[in-house]
Amino acid sequence: ILLSSANMSDKPDLAEVSNFDKTKLKKTETQEKNPLPTKETIEQEKQATA
Known part of the structure; x- marks a missing residue:
């Protein structure tokens, strides 16, 4: 599970x-x-404050 999530973060899916x-x-x-x-x-x- 950890391996697949790391791969997804490397290259985001631009299809959508x-x-x-x-x-x-x-x-x-x-x-x-x-x-x-x-x-x-x-x-x-x-000028107003001076």
Whole structure:
């Protein structure tokens, strides 16, 4: 049993990956949850705290 599990970890079975149907996936819009502040925002915050 140990021998067969070691052999499986050496080379993963890519058959499932190559047979995967991309057309079944839904298209989703990516939205930035935590966008980085602009230079203007950083400057305003620096002036507000100074």
